[in-house]
Amino acid sequence: MLLARSARRFVPSRCASPLARMATPPATNGVQAPKRALSKSPTPPQPPAAAAAAAASPATKKVKLTVEDPVSVPPILVETPVEANEAKNDDSSSTVAAAGATAASTTTDSSAASKENAATSEGKANKARKPRQRKGKAPKPGGVEEAGAFDVIELLGAERVEELQRLQEEEGRDWTKEAEQEWGKGPDGKDVEVRVVGSNDHGDGLATLTPSGSDLPTRLVSIPFALPGELVRVHLHRHEPDYYMSHGDLLEILEPSERRKAEVEELPGRVVDDKTAAKLAEVRAKYGNRVQCQYFGECSGCQYQPLAYEEQLEMKRDVVRRAFANFSGLDASLIPDIGPTLASPLQYAYRTKLTPHFQVPPSANSGRNKKKKGKQAVESEAAAAEPKKEWEITIGFEQKGRKRIVDIEECVIATKVINDALVGEREKVKSNIAAYKRGATILLRDTLPPRPTDAVAKATPYVPSEEPHVCITDHHATVREQVGPNEFEQQAGSFFQNNNSILPSLLDYVKDAVGPRPTDGQKRYLVDAYTGSGLFAISLADMFDRIEGVEIDKASIKWAKRNAEYNRAEGRGEVGFRDGKAEEIFKxxxxxxxxxxxxxxxxxxxxxxLFLSQLLAFNPATVVYVSCNVRTQARDIGWLVSRSAEAAAQDPSKKAFRIESARAADLFAQTHHAEGVAILRRDV
Ligand SMILES: C[S@@+](CC[C@H](N)C(=O)[O-])C[C@H]1O[C@@H](n2cnc3c(N)ncnc32)[C@H](O)[C@@H]1O
Structure with a gap:
C-alpha cells in the first residue's frame, strides 16, 4: 500500500513508521517483501564473541560508561591505559557486553536486511528496479530518520510522496541515484542556493530540492544551523537511500533571519583569550551575536545558540507537539495542549558531565586493516604506501553531519570545574596516546567533594552545601550531588541527570501532578520503574507511604539503597529498591x-x-512518564492510551488512561534535545 494521504493517519511507529513504508521494497511478481520493523530493539549482544575480541587487546582497561545522555554521543567505552600488573586483574565483563552490543546490532540488522533482500529476490524479475536498501545500523527508534520521514511528508506533501513512490514502484525510478547524478555527493556534491522552508526536530533547516527540467521537488535537504525563511548557499553531500532526504553543509547565509539579531553579551565571569575572541567574532559574524561557543557551526552539540532563550523553549514545546501528533497515533482530541517548556535556571555552564572522545593514530590499530579481505585489503595496502599525512589528535565531539571529531578546548554549556579539568585531561591523553589501542571517551564529572566518612545520615534541618565543587575523571569514583533537600551519591560512570539546576523544578512539577497526600488516611504507593540511583523514588518519598524502585544496573541499586538510608527522615514513606528489569516487576x-x-x-x-503490556494489566491510577526521547515517549503513551480505551470498551469497570498534561523540560539548554514529562491519569 502506498503512503496514507496525511501524516496524521499514520499508525504509531510501534507498528510501522512512515520511514518503514518508504523503505519497503516494491512487490515483485506478487511477492511482498517483509516490512522492516524500525522500532524493534536490536537483538541482544553476543558476549562470547565479544569476549574473544576484547581479550585480543589486553593493553587497555575498558569499562562500560552508561551513556543515557542525548548530548554526548557514543562511543560508550571508557578506555584508560593500564599498568601491566593492573591489566591482569581487570574485570572487563561489562565492556564485553557493550562492545558486543554494537557488533551484534549491526550484524543482526544486516542479516535482517539480507533476509529481506532474499525475500524480494524470489521474484527477481527486474533487479534494476529494486531501490537500494540501507546497510549497517538500524535507524534508532524515534530517531532523526523516523522523524525526518514525517518532515518529508509535511513539506513535500503526502500526494507528492505517494507520486514519488508510485514512480519508484511502477517505473523503477531510483530517486537516490537520480539525486546523486543531479547534485553529486561527498566533496563532488554541488553548491546550490535554497530558501529554508521548515526545520526538523534537530533544529536543522529544511528546504526542497527540485531537479533541473522539473517543476516539482523530489526531496528535502536538511541544512544544519540554517533557520526557516533564510536564503542560504549549501554544499550537497549526501542523499538518503530510504527516504527523500538529502544533507547539505551551510556555506553562506545570504538572507539571514531576523531571529539571529542581538547585541553581543559575554557570559558572566568568562575569561576570553585573544584566540578565542577572534574565533568567536568569526562565528558571530556568520551565525549571529548570541552565539557563545567558538566551535559553533562545526560541533554537533548546541544548535540553538543563535536564538533567544524564550524561542528555544517554544521550539521544544513544538518538538513535543510534533512527537505526539506524529508518533502517538492518537486522535488530536486525546492529546492535550502541550504545556510551556520548563526553563532551565542555568542556560550555560550547567552540564555536570562531559564525555569528549578521541581517536588514535591509524598506526595504533593497523591490525584491523590486516583483517580486511580481498579488494579492501589491496586498497588499504595502497593507502599505506601513500606518503603519510601528519596525524593530529582531536579530542572533543562529533562534527555535525560527519564522523570527524572536532577538537574542543572548552565547552560553554559545561560547568567551570569541568572546563578547568578539561585542559589537563586533554594534555594527559595527548602525551599518553601511544598507550591507547582504540579511540575512547574521557569522563569528566562535576561533584561535591567526598562526604565525610562519619556522616551516615543527613543533618536536620538540611543546609545546602557551600563546598567548592571538584571534577573527577575516574568512572569508579563516587560522585555526590544535592537536589533540593536530598543528597545523592553514586558511581561516576553511572547515569545521573546532567543539569542539576532544573531538577528541583522538574520534581516540583511531578509533585504538583501527584497532589497532596490524602487527608482521609488512605495510603499511597509509588513504583519508580527505571530508578537509577533513586532520584525520583527518594525525592518523592514525602508524598507516598511506600516506594519501590527498580533498576537493571546493580551498581546503581547499591547507591540507591545508600541514598535512601542517608536521606531518611520523619514523615517519609518507606523506600525499597530491587535490582532487575522493569519488565519483570509487576509479578x-x-x-x-x-x-x-x-x-x-x-x-x-x-x-x-512486555513492560507496557504488564503496566496496562496492572492498571495504576497515575503514570508519570519522563523521557529524553519525546518521540518514543509519545509512541509508548499512545499505545497505553489506545489499548486502555480498548480494554475499557470491553469491560466498563475498567477506566482508560487520559493524558492529563505533557510538556518539555529544558534539561539540555542550547541544544535541540527536549526532555519530555507527561502525566497519565485513570479515573478510580
Ligand atoms: C534515563 S535513566 C533514568 C534514571 C533515573 N530515573 C534518574 O533520573 O536518575 C534510565 C535508567 O534505566 C535503567 N534501565 C535501562 N533498562 C532498564 C530495564 N529494562 N529495567 C530497569 N532499568 C533499566 C538504566 O540503567 C538507567 O539507570
Whole structure:
C-alpha cells in the first residue's frame, strides 16, 4: 500500500513508521517483501564473541560508561591505559557486553536486511528496479530518520510522496541515484542556493530540492544551523537511500533571519583569550551575536545558540507537539495542549558531565586493516604506501553531519570545574596516546567533594552545601550531588541527570501532578520503574507511604539503597529498591493499583513491549512518564492510551488512561534535545 494521504493517519511507529513504508521494497511478481520493523530493539549482544575480541587487546582497561545522555554521543567505552600488573586483574565483563552490543546490532540488522533482500529476490524479475536498501545500523527508534520521514511528508506533501513512490514502484525510478547524478555527493556534491522552508526536530533547516527540467521537488535537504525563511548557499553531500532526504553543509547565509539579531553579551565571569575572541567574532559574524561557543557551526552539540532563550523553549514545546501528533497515533482530541517548556535556571555552564572522545593514530590499530579481505585489503595496502599525512589528535565531539571529531578546548554549556579539568585531561591523553589501542571517551564529572566518612545520615534541618565543587575523571569514583533537600551519591560512570539546576523544578512539577497526600488516611504507593540511583523514588518519598524502585544496573541499586538510608527522615514513606528489569516487576508488586503511581524514566529507546503490556494489566491510577526521547515517549503513551480505551470498551469497570498534561523540560539548554514529562491519569 502506498503512503496514507496525511501524516496524521499514520499508525504509531510501534507498528510501522512512515520511514518503514518508504523503505519497503516494491512487490515483485506478487511477492511482498517483509516490512522492516524500525522500532524493534536490536537483538541482544553476543558476549562470547565479544569476549574473544576484547581479550585480543589486553593493553587497555575498558569499562562500560552508561551513556543515557542525548548530548554526548557514543562511543560508550571508557578506555584508560593500564599498568601491566593492573591489566591482569581487570574485570572487563561489562565492556564485553557493550562492545558486543554494537557488533551484534549491526550484524543482526544486516542479516535482517539480507533476509529481506532474499525475500524480494524470489521474484527477481527486474533487479534494476529494486531501490537500494540501507546497510549497517538500524535507524534508532524515534530517531532523526523516523522523524525526518514525517518532515518529508509535511513539506513535500503526502500526494507528492505517494507520486514519488508510485514512480519508484511502477517505473523503477531510483530517486537516490537520480539525486546523486543531479547534485553529486561527498566533496563532488554541488553548491546550490535554497530558501529554508521548515526545520526538523534537530533544529536543522529544511528546504526542497527540485531537479533541473522539473517543476516539482523530489526531496528535502536538511541544512544544519540554517533557520526557516533564510536564503542560504549549501554544499550537497549526501542523499538518503530510504527516504527523500538529502544533507547539505551551510556555506553562506545570504538572507539571514531576523531571529539571529542581538547585541553581543559575554557570559558572566568568562575569561576570553585573544584566540578565542577572534574565533568567536568569526562565528558571530556568520551565525549571529548570541552565539557563545567558538566551535559553533562545526560541533554537533548546541544548535540553538543563535536564538533567544524564550524561542528555544517554544521550539521544544513544538518538538513535543510534533512527537505526539506524529508518533502517538492518537486522535488530536486525546492529546492535550502541550504545556510551556520548563526553563532551565542555568542556560550555560550547567552540564555536570562531559564525555569528549578521541581517536588514535591509524598506526595504533593497523591490525584491523590486516583483517580486511580481498579488494579492501589491496586498497588499504595502497593507502599505506601513500606518503603519510601528519596525524593530529582531536579530542572533543562529533562534527555535525560527519564522523570527524572536532577538537574542543572548552565547552560553554559545561560547568567551570569541568572546563578547568578539561585542559589537563586533554594534555594527559595527548602525551599518553601511544598507550591507547582504540579511540575512547574521557569522563569528566562535576561533584561535591567526598562526604565525610562519619556522616551516615543527613543533618536536620538540611543546609545546602557551600563546598567548592571538584571534577573527577575516574568512572569508579563516587560522585555526590544535592537536589533540593536530598543528597545523592553514586558511581561516576553511572547515569545521573546532567543539569542539576532544573531538577528541583522538574520534581516540583511531578509533585504538583501527584497532589497532596490524602487527608482521609488512605495510603499511597509509588513504583519508580527505571530508578537509577533513586532520584525520583527518594525525592518523592514525602508524598507516598511506600516506594519501590527498580533498576537493571546493580551498581546503581547499591547507591540507591545508600541514598535512601542517608536521606531518611520523619514523615517519609518507606523506600525499597530491587535490582532487575522493569519488565519483570509487576509479578511482585503488591500495591493496590488504584492507589499507585508509576514513574517511568526509560532509556531513549523507550519501554519494552512486555513492560507496557504488564503496566496496562496492572492498571495504576497515575503514570508519570519522563523521557529524553519525546518521540518514543509519545509512541509508548499512545499505545497505553489506545489499548486502555480498548480494554475499557470491553469491560466498563475498567477506566482508560487520559493524558492529563505533557510538556518539555529544558534539561539540555542550547541544544535541540527536549526532555519530555507527561502525566497519565485513570479515573478510580
Ligand atoms: C534515563 S535513566 C533514568 C534514571 C533515573 N530515573 C534518574 O533520573 O536518575 C534510565 C535508567 O534505566 C535503567 N534501565 C535501562 N533498562 C532498564 C530495564 N529494562 N529495567 C530497569 N532499568 C533499566 C538504566 O540503567 C538507567 O539507570
Amino acid at each position: 511482585d508488586i503488591e500495591f493496590p493499583a488504584d492507589q499507585t503511581t508509576i514513574v517511568i524514566d526509560p532509556p531513549r529507546k523507550g519501554c519494552d513491549d
